[in-house]
Amino acid sequence: MLYSYIIKHDNGVAPNPFWGICTLVICKPTIRRSAQVGDWIVATGSKNSPIGDISGKAVYIMKITKKMTMKEYDAYTKEYLPQKIPFFKSKDLRHIVGDSIYDFSYNPPELRESVHNEKNKKRDLSGKYALLSDYFFYFGNKPIELPDHLKNLLCKTQGHKSKSNTILFNPFLDWVSSLNLKRNKLYGKPLGMFFKNANIKDLGINKRCMKKTLNKISNKICYLCGKKLGGEIDNDHVPPKQFYAKLIKDNVNLKLFKLPTHKSCNKSFQHDEDYFVHSLAPVAMHTQTGKAKWFDIVNQSKRPESKKIIEKVYFAY
Numbered sequence: 530m531l532y533s534y535i536i537k538h539d540n541g542v543a544p545n546p547f548w549g550i551c552t553l554v555i556c557k558p559t560i561r562r563s564a565q566v567g568d569w570i571v572a573t574g575s576k577n578s579p580i581g582d583i584s585g586k587a588v589y590i591m592k593i594t595k596k597m598t599m600k601e602y603d604a605y606t607k608e609y610l611p612q613k614i615p616f617f618k619s620k621d622l623r624h625i626v627g628d629s630i631y632d633f634s635y636n637p638p639e640l641r642e643s644v645h646n647e648k649n650k651k652r653d654l655s656g657k658y659a660l661l662s663d664y665f666f667y668f669g670n671k672p673i674e675l676p677d678h679l680k681n682l683l684c685k686t687q688g689h690k691s692k693s694n695t696i697l698f699n700p701f702l703d704w705v706s707s708l709n710l711k712r713n714k715l716y717g718k719p720l721g722m723f724f725k726n727a728n729i730k731d732l733g734i735n736k737r738c739m740k741k742t743l744n745k746i747s748n749k750i751c752y753l754c755g756k757k758l759g760g761e762i763d764n765d766h767v768p769p770k771q772f773y774a775k776l777i778k779d780n781v782n783l784k785l786f787k788l789p790t791h792k793s794c795n796k797s798f799q800h801d802e803d804y805f806v807h808s809l810a811p812v813a814m815h816t817q818t819g820k821a822k823w824f825d826i827v828n829q830s831k832r833p834e835s836k837k838i839i840e841k842v843y844f845a846y
């Protein structure tokens with residue numbers, strides 16, 4: 530099967546052609562649900578692209594070589610492809626446009642800081658699957674014209690065509706192989722604004738774009754010390770995760786807020802948190818949650834650090 534669609538925003542996220550594997554994980558839910566390993570996707574440019582009318586020109590071509598659920602993709606990227614997990618503080622643009630934007634260690638999955646926001650979530654997740662390819666050609670801002678006999682592949686809208694492409698499947702494959710292109714190569718860079726000033730050779734080092742992104746981050750403040758965020762940053766659970774006993778955590782779907790802090794601040798408050806929990810748990814023993822926490826404390830009391838705190842609290846009262 531051959532899928533074709535018009536790509537409106539080619540910003541390096543959908544598809545994400547970086548790190549040797551082209552991935553389609555967000556947007557295009559219908560294609561992600563139905564396309565199978567062995568199918569091909571071709572996306573052509575739009576009339577109003579940032580570089581003018583590129584309708585009828587291929588922006589990328591990929592053969593699907595792996596299909597997995599978005600949840601599996603999250604686990605896969607954590608283990609093998611961490612570069613696909615968006616990292617907004619990176620100096621490398623390719624990190625910013627990571628497409629593994631849903632963290633499935635939460636239920637429902639949580640949106641990572643990325644180019645998408647909560648508004649995109651429902652549609653993204655409705656695609657259910659991630660499509661991967663180590664057999665692709667990416668042209669970006671250097672799109673290539675489809676030959677006349679394949680022009681029927683084009684659709685007029687952003688939607689996709691599949692069934693009607695059946696007779697064009699073999700001619701399409703013939704054309705692709707006649708191009709004599711190198712597989713898994715970026716022949717151009719994404720059209721989106723992120724990559725406007727980027728150099729194809731060292732895709733990623735775009736200081737002006739980076740400054741913008743960094744400003745977005747540095748305008749935030751650390752909730753612990755009230756100063757501007759910078760340097761190493763942690764995401765701290767509020768209220769602290771350790772207020773909840775293991776038994777409670779196992780049985781309740783805890784959804785705690787996360788707030789950014791300086792790594793150093795987070796660390797420096799750790800002892801206060803420990804002291805607080807160890808002092809108050811015994812007083813809260815008449816409640817179910819207090820009892821559960823006390824159970825944890827007793828269980829951990831043999832650890833040297835726990836021992837120290839218990840002694841400290843004991844002598845203080």
Ligand SMILES: [Zn+2]
Nearest residue numbers: 751754791794
């Ligand atoms: Zn701080």
